[in-house]
Structures are given as C-alpha cells and as structure tokens.
Amino acid sequence: MKNILCAFAEPEPGILEELFVYGREHGWQLELCGRRLPPGWTGDGVLTDYLSSGELRGIRNFDRTPVVSRELHPENNVRTVAGDTGAIASMIAEYFIGKGFTRFAAVDAREWPGGSSGFLPDPVKALGIVLAGHGLPFDVCYWKPDLESDELADYGMVMRKLRAFFRRLPKPVALLVPNSRYLAVTYRVLASLRIKVPEEVAILCNTDNSFITENASVPTTRINGELHEVGRKMAELLDRMLRGEAVPPEPVYVAPAAIVPRRSTDVLAVPDVKLATAVSFLLSSYMNFISVADAARAAGISGSMLNRKFRQHLGRPPLRFLLELRMNRIRDLLDGTDLPLPEIAMQTGYGSGMALSLAFKRETGMPPGAYRLSRRMNRPEAGT
Secondary structure, eight states, X not given: OEEEEEEOSSOOHHHHHHXXXXXXXXXXXXXXXXXXXXXXXXXXXXXXXXXXXXXXXXXXXXXXXXXXXXXXXXXXXXXXXXXXXXXXXXXXXXXXXXXXXXXXXXXXXXXXXXXXXSOOOOHHHHHHHHHHHHTOOEEEEESOTTOOTTOOOOHHXXXXXXXXXXXXXXXXXXXXXXXXXXXXXXXXXXXXXXXXTTTXXXXXXXXXXXXXXXXXXXXXXXXXXXXXXXXXXXXXXXXXXXXTOOOOSSOEEEOOOEEEOOGGGOOOOOSOHHHHHHHHHHHHHTTSSOOHHHHHHHHTSOHHHHHHHHHHHHSSOHHHHHHHHHHHHHHHHHHHOOOOHHHHHHHTTOSSHHHHHHHHHHHXXXXXXXXXXXXXXXXXXXXX
C-alpha cells in the first residue's frame, strides 16, 4: 500500500473524486488535509494544488518525496498538472462572441500572480489577453487587491465593491465568475440591484461543479471536463513517479471538454431581430437533423441574407456557428459519457456514427474514439 498525502488549499470535488477512485484501484491510502499539514508527515507521495514548496517542507524527507502540484515549478521531485487557461479563455470568448456580446467583465478577489513555471494560472488574466486580441473591452472588479492566499475578505466590503462595479458597468455584458465560491455573492448583489440575468448580465462560471451551478439563483453556464481530467492526470503522473519512471519536467496542460449552457447565458446580444430569430433556432435545434436553410426559413429571410447578417454581427458564417454548437456538444458527450457514436450522432444532428466521425476528424484532426481515449487515463492492467 502507498501512503499519499492530498494537501489541497481549495479541494475541488471533481479532482478529489478522480484521485480517490484511482487510489482505490491502485492500492493507495489517501490522507486529505488543507494548508495545515500533519506535523512530521511521511509517506510515499504528495498531491497538492496551490501550496508553496515552503509550506510543503513540513513533510519529512520532502526533497525525496514525489510531488504532483497544480502550480509549483517542475523540478527535482516536483511535477505539475495545470489547467490550460489559454484554452479556457478562448472557449469562453468564442462562446459569448458567438452570441453577439461585445463587452466582457469578471469579478475576483485579486489579480493572481503567474505560476513560477511560466504558465498562467489566472483565467481572468488569460481572458483579458484573448479579448485584447479581439479588440473587445474587458472590465474587472478586484475587491481586495492585497488579499493573501489564505485570507478571506470581509463580506460586507465585497458586496459594496460589487454593487459599485455592477451599477456603473455598461450592459448587456458577459460576465466570468472564475471561482464557484463567488457565484452566490454575485447573484446576491445583482438581485439587490434588480439587474436581470441573463438579459443584462450573462454569467459563466469557471467550474466543473454542477451541484453549485445547477442550484444557483439562476442555473448557471459552466465549464465541463477540466477538473476531472486534472485529477486523472495528477494521479497518473504521481503513479509514474512512484514506479521510478523518468518523467519529463514540462508541465502537463489540461483543457476543458466543452461549455455546458444553462439559463444564465440564454440570451443574444445582437441588434438584428431576424438574426436573433435564426440564432435562437440554431441554439434550440442544433441537436436535430437541421441545416442553415432551415434557420433562414425560421427567420423569414434568404440564405444569402442570413449569411451576410452572421458575418456582419457575429464574424462567422451560419454554417460555422452550427458546426461549433455541434462539436461542443460532441466533445462533452465523448468526455463525460460512454455513449456509442451512433447515439451521440442522434443527439447532435448527424445521420450516422460514420457521418459524425468524418465531421469530427475534419474539425479536430482526430477520430472521436481517439479523442475519447486522450481524455481518459491509460490505466495499467491489474498486477502490472
């Protein structure tokens, strides 16, 4: 049996679920703690999120103990598995731009510094970079810029800062809430100001935690697939280190599978009524065997006119918009279910598993089966 310490400052259910499942299947005894480590702890390996190497040095024989972190610089006995914030930011930007949004915002406690290994752990910073590339405005509210990593901000102060921010924020706006801990206070402030979600503020939360987002004041759109994949990759990497493998020092980056739309973003920020009708039709019907011509008929305009309106207001042709809707859902189903391709095809507007497979490979460069395998951990056979 291997004794593994799970030292997580911010324990994420998706990550912990994968770690404990892997541990059970591989004979690990996992011990869960927060920032306060058991004094003098010793064992076979450590899994951690945002604890510094200084905090981890309370572990006996730290320099000889394999460590897998979400943030530490990979060196000697330490390796890193990190969320690909660039991919997350691009996915968020494309999602909202596809709905016609031209103004973005985010709320967070503070601006978080970059990781020591060169990657960017802060999704707000990453989104700012992506939006700057599009020339789009981005307003951010940091309610306590000097907040320490283990400190909690005064709740009354947070509400005052958010009220002032949302009062002056131009609307409609697409809002990123980067941490599910801040979702409830965001809704509380918006309700106190009688600001409508999603009509005035459309909200996306950077979390895999469906329990929090589905039970928010307004069911909230979220990222899906990142944290479970992070957990799987962390466990896999630590297992390789425990077996004495020479693991490359480069960080392992994990991208989410898809965005899961909910009512908090069920709105279009486009001024053209005909275009809005066509987009609404595609959003509600993409899972059926429909085409762009059907969307044009629903809007009462010609296909060529719809194409011009899409390019003018959304920067892409309607066929591309429809394809992105379908690919997002396909990635979500491949990542989160074991449904066979014919069933996924039926749920995403393709006539057969073969048609889906050809479209998916043309779009991503890999067959759907290979994508599904790439999102799953390669588990060693029992006894190896």
